[in-house]
Amino acid sequence: MLKHYEISGTDFSAAGEASSNFKLILKQLGLPADIVRKVAISMYEAEINTVIHGGGGTCDAEISDKSIVISFNDNGPGIKDIDLAMKEGYSTATDTVRELGFGAGMGLPNMKKYADDLQIKTTPGKGTTVVLTINL
Amino acid sequence: MPYFHSVTLDQNKCHGCTNCIKRCPTEAIRVRGGKAKIIKDRCIDCGECIRICPYHAKQAKTDSFDMLKKFKHTVAMPAPALYGQFKDVTDVNKILTALKQIGFDDVFEVARGAEIVAAATRKMIETGTLSKPIISSACPAVLRLIRVRFPDLIKNILPICSPMEAAAMEARREAILKTGLKSEDIGIFFISPCPAKVTSIKSPLLRDKSEVNGAISVADVYMKICNIVKTLNNPEQLAKAGLEGVSWARSGGECKSTHTIINIAVDGIGEVIKVLEEIENGNLDDIDFVELLACDGGCVGGPLTVENSYVCSNRIRNMISLDPETKPLENLNESCFLWKRTLEPAQTMQLADNFEEAMQKLERIDKIWGTMPKLDCGSCGAPSCKALAEDIVNGFATENDCIFKMRERVQNLAKELFDLESSPRGTDTEDSRPD
Ligand SMILES: Nc1ncnc2c1ncn2[C@@H]1O[C@H](COP(=O)(O)OP(=O)(O)OP(=O)(O)O)[C@@H](O)[C@H]1O
Ligand code: SF4
Numbered sequence: 001m002l003k004h005y006e007i008s009g010t011d012f013s014a015a016g017e018a019s020s021n022f023k024l025i026l027k028q029l030g031l032p033a034d035i036v037r038k039v040a041i042s043m044y045e046a047e048i049n050t051v052i053h054g055g056g057g058t059c060d061a062e063i064s065d066k067s068i069v070i071s072f073n074d075n076g077p078g079i080k081d082i083d084l085a086m087k088e089g090y091s092t093a094t095d096t097v098r099e100l101g102f103g104a105g106m107g108l109p110n111m112k113k114y115a116d117d118l119q120i121k122t123t124p125g126k127g128t129t130v131v132l133t134i135n136l
Numbered sequence: 137m138p139y140f141h142s143v144t145l146d147q148n149k150c151h152g153c154t155n156c157i158k159r160c161p162t163e164a165i166r167v168r169g170g171k172a173k174i175i176k177d178r179c180i181d182c183g184e185c186i187r188i189c190p191y192h193a194k195q196a197k198t199d200s201f202d203m204l205k206k207f208k209h210t211v212a213m214p215a216p217a218l219y220g221q222f223k224d225v226t227d228v229n230k231i232l233t234a235l236k237q238i239g240f241d242d243v244f245e246v247a248r249g250a251e252i253v254a255a256a257t258r259k260m261i262e263t264g265t266l267s268k269p270i271i272s273s274a275c276p277a278v279l280r281l282i283r284v285r286f287p288d289l290i291k292n293i294l295p296i297c298s299p300m301e302a303a304a305m306e307a308r309r310e311a312i313l314k315t316g317l318k319s320e321d322i323g324i325f326f327i328s329p330c331p332a333k334v335t336s337i338k339s340p341l342l343r344d345k346s347e348v349n350g351a352i353s354v355a356d357v358y359m360k361i362c363n364i365v366k367t368l369n370n371p372e373q374l375a376k377a378g379l380e381g382v383s384w385a386r387s388g389g390e391c392k393s394t395h396t397i398i399n400i401a402v403d404g405i406g407e408v409i410k411v412l413e414e415i416e417n418g419n420l421d422d423i424d425f426v427e428l429l430a431c432d433g434g435c436v437g438g439p440l441t442v443e444n445s446y447v448c449s450n451r452i453r454n455m456i457s458l459d460p461e462t463k464p465l466e467n468l469n470e471s472c473f474l475w476k477r478t479l480e481p482a483q484t485m486q487l488a489d490n491f492e493e494a495m496q497k498l499e500r501i502d503k504i505w506g507t508m509p510k511l512d513c514g515s516c517g518a519p520s521c522k523a524l525a526e527d528i529v530n531g532f533a534t535e536n537d538c539i540f541k542m543r544e545r546v547q548n549l550a551k552e553l554f555d556l557e558s559s560p561r562g563t564d565t566e567d568s569r570p571d
């Protein structure tokens with residue numbers, strides 16, 4: 001099953017809606033609590049990054065009987081140094097974004113921790129694709 | 137076991153409007169055949185529908201004073217929210233004495249149960265074995281909400297019984313010692329601010345049987361003792377709970393008593409849901425303790441109370457007879473106050489027992505939902521177009537329940553009839569075929 005979400009880069013109040021909606025689906029499917037938690041945390045972090053760093057984009061999530069694959073795409077500034085971005089505490093978040101409670105530099109490390117697989121494809125100046133896989 | 141719910145519907149008073157279906161936090165109400173219907177597995181007894189129903193068709197089932205006659209010795213256990221119901225009454229002893237005057241043999245304050253739970257909580261937090269953020273277990277509506285909508289957060293809930301059960305255990309022990317009677321001759325009556333507590337007595341989730349025998353609403357007790365309380369002069373000195381326990385009636389009281397530094401107290405079902413979503417997303421992992429109360433302001437805002445919750449809250453803060461120091465409870469054995477059972481997730485969100493079937497249903501829901509007007513008008517009796525789509529797939533409704541779909545159908549039918557009528561052959565009623 002495929003789910004498609006548009007992620008607004010300007011409406012911060014809508015940030016997190018895609019993950020919230022998808023979480024509900026997992027519960028309706030009767031997936032176990034630890035799977036729901038892994039998806040909830042990693043997907044939420046990726047969605048927020050798409051909003052605050054990527055300037056909005058899209059999310060496509062696919063559920064099969066073996067895994068859940070969620071990819072976020074944006075046409076934002078891209079990530080110059082992925083290894084640096086993966087470090088706990090590294091953040092380029094602006095002051096405005098920090099005031100909203102983001103920018104601890106924990107998003108990517110958390111995705112790495114909670115998803116079974118994390119793939120990042122990024123081109124500076126062009127955009128970023130983040131693919132999360134959670135095995136069932 | 138048949139599932140008891142305190143929240144029920146009076147069919148005669150229900151107009152079949154859509155107020156309650158929209159307000160219910162677990163989408164547990166539908167209007168069918170012109171009357172509201174509560175889906176039992178989903179109802180968490182929060183009482184939101186009781187508050188919103190303009191025709192007072194939603195009620196809370198509680199026990200009557202007649203039930204006292206069944207026991208040789210009765211103990212009233214007032215929830216601390218009762219203390220704030222009376223204008224110009226600042227002495228808890230007056231309220232407790234009045235309870236004895238209307239027929240109870242003794243009183244035991246639930247606020248003391250709160251002090252027991254507080255002490256047990258502090259000890260348990262010290263062990264450092266609990267998953268953060270620790271979610272309070274005091275409000276039964278919240279427990280049921282987590283069970284229905286956030287089963288993945290069950291592991292964060294503090295596995296200690298409610299102040300009401302703790303108080304009842306102590307009250308029973310005390311009564312047996314005092315009277316020498318057998319346990320079954322002692323009737324413990326909780327004076328309840330809410331239907332959720334009543335349900336937790338009649339259908340407990342965390343133990344086989346509640347220690348409480350009956351539940352009478354704060355409102356019913358208020359009617360009986362209001363005048364006595366106001367005219368009473370020399371009350372018996374019965375109050376034993378301190379400000380710590382009594383403060384559990386207000387949002388923030390429990391949080392304070394945990395002695396944690398990083399804690400939040402959240403009240404009101406809508407806010408509670410938002411915070412549970414955030415905990416699920418891993419946003420609040422740095423918080424030690426989260427107090428969640430379903431009613432605005434905490435139990436002072438319970439659906440079965442009389443007084444305005446803000447006023448009630450303020451009165452409790454100003455009760456002069458309350459000792460701000462809590463006396464440590466002697467020989468407290470915390471292990472007695474742990475849950476007797478684990479909290480099982482409710483399977484009500486799950487569309488089917490197996491993954492494949494659930495997936496197919498989900499796809500059909502999406503398909504149907506795609507063709508719906510997405511007005512969430514409620515005319516179909518479901519709270520949203522999405523909920524109707526789910527009902528259709530689950531076999532509880534049909535597409536014709538949607539008035540817009542119905543209109544579309546009627547229009548199409550009318551058009552077909554019209555086309556039939558105006559077509560040259562359609563008007564030709566005589567059979568022109570050769571014999
Ligand atoms: N989609 C993206 N587009 C551009 N840059 C990104 C994107 N995602 C992450 N980054 C960069 O990687 C850094 C680290 O991301 P990470 O999610 O770990 O931390 P954060 O978003 O800054 O803070 P937090 O997630 O804790 O709120 C970001 O500050 C940003 O510079
Ligand atoms: S907040 Fe208090 S009064 Fe309201 S439902 Fe929960 S326990 Fe009952």
Ligand SMILES: [Mg+2]
Binds near residue numbers: 048106107108
């Ligand atoms: Mg981030």
